[in-house]
Amino acid sequence: MSTFQALYGYAPPSIILYLSSCTSVALVDQQQKSRDALLATIKRNMQLARSRMNGFYDKKHTEREFEVDDWVYLKLQPYKQHSMHKNEFHKLSQRYYGSFQVIEKVRNVAYKLKLPTTARIHNVFHVSLLKKKLGNTVLVEPQLPRITDPENPKWEPMAMLEKRIFRKNSAATT
Template sequence: MLKTNLLVAQNRMKAQADKHRREKVFEVGDLVYLKLVPYQLQSLAAHAYHKLHPRFYGPYEVLERIGSVAYKLKLPTDSKIHHVFHVSCLKKHLGPGVSPLTVLPVVTEDGLKSLEPMSILQRRVYKKGKGAEVQLLVHWKGSKENDATWEDYDELTKKFPDFPL
């Protein structure tokens, strides 16, 4: 009696939870966008504003279905990210045009995002407590000039001592 009541309750909870879920199925050759978790791919050189980074990369072609919830994607040859992803990390590409929105971030062998400053676009001084802090607008290699970020001068000199400021 107790066991059957428990099974009935479990089935009822599963039915309620499944109302909000939808099954994602992709065919071989479909184009999908890839969602990467930004805070897992950041190194010390990356900035803390991961909420402003792109959420999806791609579109990339589905090469193979692995099991019921994993897919192998055709990523660029120079990417150091594993090619198999869970279905929850993928979003179907809709529309006729195929133009990559963003390229995959360059990742080191440690799995960390590698960024190098390319140039300093601007300099600003702001008041912090009783002193003044200097920040630099840094244009990063492999990114657009519009994606430049403000970085503290002291932090930048620690991370990149050879970079001319």
């Protein structure tokens, strides 16, 4: 349903091209020609915008497809997944974990992975979170990150190893 039809309750009227000299009134003839020129300009601009958007999409888009029994790496984002342990420094945390075996292709863009029995996350992932394992030289974190412990959610130091004194504006601070 078009927005016009949703708003007014009926389909928009169709606009047919104007054949020149169909009317004896010069003003009507001029308005119809300018309307046809405007419609042609709008269609051309819509086509240019569509092709520009397709170009931006195609520049970064890669088709990914995996087969059953393929090995893949899994991208987990702890700042988006609430069940994962939140690291203070997201930029320094691991990006990919694994490798894990593909068990089943659920849809064109969703795959079920064989996760360890200790994993407490769902085993179906979108294709954008998977990366195919190529070779054996890539170093990745083999274990999934731990789940946040509700009894001890914060890290605490066991002991202080060193102490320094910094001088700032002639005052000693530790």
